[in-house]
Amino acid sequence: MLLFLLLLLMSCTSQASHFFGTLITYYPTDVRSDGAVTVVLRSKLNFRSCNDYTHATWQCHRGNCGSQTSAVAGTVDSESTGQFCQTEVVYTRQVSTNAPFQLWLNSGNWISGIVNRIVSWRALIRVELRNRSDTGQANRSPQTTILPVVRVPSNCPRQLNLLTFDPDGDEVKCRYGDASEDECNPCTPPSVLNLSSSCTLSFGPTGSGNQGPYAVQLVMEDFPRQSITLTQTDGTKENRTTDTSISKIPVQFVLQVDPVVPSCTDGLYLPRFLPPTPDHGVQLYVLVNQTLEIRIQAEANMSTISELLFSGPHNMAENRSGPGEYTLTWSPSPSEAGQSHPVCFLVQAVLNSTKYHSDLRCIIMTVGGTPITTTTLAPTTVSSTTTLAPTTVSSTTTLAPTTVFSTATETVTNSTTRPITAVTSAPAGTQNFIVALHLKISSSSPLTEDNIEDTFLQQLKDELVRQGLPSSTTLRLLRITEP
Ligand SMILES: *[C@@H]1O[C@H](CO)[C@@H](O)[C@H](O)[C@H]1NC(C)=O
Numbered sequence: 458m459l460l461f462l463l464l465l466l467m468s469c470t471s472q473a474s475h476f477f478g479t480l481i482t483y484y485p486t487d488v489r490s491d492g493a494v495t496v497v498l499r500s501k502l503n504f505r506s507c508n509d510y511t512h513a514t515w516q517c518h519r520g521n522c523g524s525q526t527s528a529v530a531g532t533v534d535s536e537s538t539g540q541f542c543q544t545e546v547v548y549t550r551q552v553s554t555n556a557p558f559q560l561w562l563n564s565g566n567w568i569s570g571i572v573n574r575i576v577s578w579r580a581l582i583r584v585e586l587r588n589r590s591d592t593g594q595a596n597r598s599p600q601t602t603i604l605p606v607v608r609v610p611s612n613c614p615r616q617l618n619l620l621t622f623d624p625d626g627d628e629v630k631c632r633y634g635d636a637s638e639d640e641c642n643p644c645t646p647p648s649v650l651n652l653s654s655s656c657t658l659s660f661g662p663t664g665s666g667n668q669g670p671y672a673v674q675l676v677m678e679d680f681p682r683q684s685i686t687l688t689q690t691d692g693t694k695e696n697r698t699t700d701t702s703i704s705k706i707p708v709q710f711v712l713q714v715d716p717v718v719p720s721c722t723d724g725l726y727l728p729r730f731l732p733p734t735p736d737h738g739v740q741l742y743v744l745v746n747q748t749l750e751i752r753i754q755a756e757a758n759m760s761t762i763s764e765l766l767f768s769g770p771h772n773m774a775e776n777r778s779g780p781g782e783y784t785l786t787w788s789p790s791p792s793e794a795g796q797s798h799p800v801c802f803l804v805q806a807v808l809n810s811t812k813y814h815s816d817l818r819c820i821i822m823t824v825g826g827t828p829i830t831t832t833t834l835a836p837t838t839v840s841s842t843t844t845l846a847p848t849t850v851s852s853t854t855t856l857a858p859t860t861v862f863s864t865a866t867e868t869v870t871n872s873t874t875r876p877i878t879a880v881t882s883a884p885a886g887t888q889n890f891i892v893a894l895h896l897k898i899s900s901s902s903p904l905t906e907d908n909i910e911d912t913f914l915q916q917l918k919d920e921l922v923r924q925g926l927p928s929s930t931t932l933r934l935l936r937i938t939e940p
Pocket residue numbers: 488489490588589590593594
């Protein structure tokens with residue numbers, strides 16, 4: 458009996474020390490006038506084995522967390538040699554008021570041997586559902602994802618740009634977790650990384666003594682671009698400024714610092730992406746029930762590309778079509794209309810059983826299928842007023858839902874039968890979509906049709922490309938009206 462108990466204990470402990478990090482995001486899906494909210498939380502849980510996610514449970518930490526009404530789990534992707542597996546669990550929660558609450562994951566252990574000495578796992582999300590004065594809606598969290606493990610050779614400088622998409626158009630910032638806020642336990646940052654508030658992690662080169670796995674425990678937050686008021690259904694109000702965050706989500710993963718590689722040049726040992734792989738940060742559009750195809754191609758001349766590793770919705774499928782050629786496909790369901798979902802990917806190559814990672818690329822997939830409003834598109838495409846000088850977009854209030862992304866006319870498409878809803882399915886690499894923008898502009902210099910065409914359209918295009926649209930985007934002036 459004693460022996461039996463002992464064995465049981467050991468098996469529990471070993472199962473619990475397989476954690477490779479987590480993240481969780483949320484979308485409110487139904488907000489009732491009495492304050493009751495249905496919120497969908499999507500969590501990525503990373504473990505050695507695909508079944509171990511059952512050891513991790515998001516529990517109420519603070520506030521009225523309501524009750525979980527469903528949880529749907531599916532494997533996202535697993536590493537071919539069995540290093541890790543990422544599972545997505547989609548939880549639906551019902552809360553009776555739109556007051557903020559916090560959930561946390563707090564048990565078990567990370568993989569052993571973490572260089573920055575993190576042992577226990579802990580992660581925390583603050584869900585903010587109060588009505589925002591600027592959007593007239595409940596807040597949505599930043600949308601991002603990350604792979605369980607990202608590898609960097611110790612002798613190469615590398616930059617890791619996390620995806621920072623916010624459905625409300627908020628400014629997204631990153632910081633390391635704070636143990637006093639229960640965001641991690643402990644929160645010791647990796648000594649080999651520099652983190653910028655815009656969520657870029659800069660690495661090395663560093664000495665070979667710094668090799669090994671590091672736990673990266675970040676918190677990503679959304680900040681309003683101007684002061685707003687959050688209103689609870691009971692009438693209580695709270696303000697948020699550009700310095701106070703609205704919601705916060707954890708982003709935790711393992712950075713693996715590997716032995717020296719003979720060359721840091723992309724495309725030799727470290728695989729490099731080739732066209733038509735989409736650029737990092739682009740936004741692709743897909744309609745409900747249609748299929749978005751993302752074609753990825755990579756090369757490595759000195760090593761052998763062995764697999765694509767990705768992190769996205771669990772019902773995203775991967776297909777290999779040739780050496781270093783992959784396709785990811787995803788078909789959003791009607792319940793995902795209006796939402797934006799992230800996917801990140803990289804290519805892994807091997808030589809003499811050493812693994813090499815390409816850069817990480819992430820894209821955001823925006824789901825059309827219901828009337829498109831500015832809340833899904835506008836804030837991310839035109840947000841800056843200062844970069845459009847000398848002709849500037851006069852203010853964000855002119856970018857109201859009624860004026861921006863109105864449906865296109867036949868002038869745009871030569872098609873009279875189909876109103877373009879700012880979105881069409883984007884087949885492999887082409888990213889076709891047509892948007893009619895209605896902007897109010899003002900300028901200190903005279904506004905003639907010529908200088909609008911020559912100067913303003915170029916500046917607007919540059920800004921749209923900077924915000925993630927493909928550089929092949931073209932803009933045409935349809936009509937000018939005096940205010
Ligand atoms: C949120 O506020 C807007 C106006 O600011 C109002 O139209 C809307 O009904 C409010 N939503 C809820 C759920 O109270």
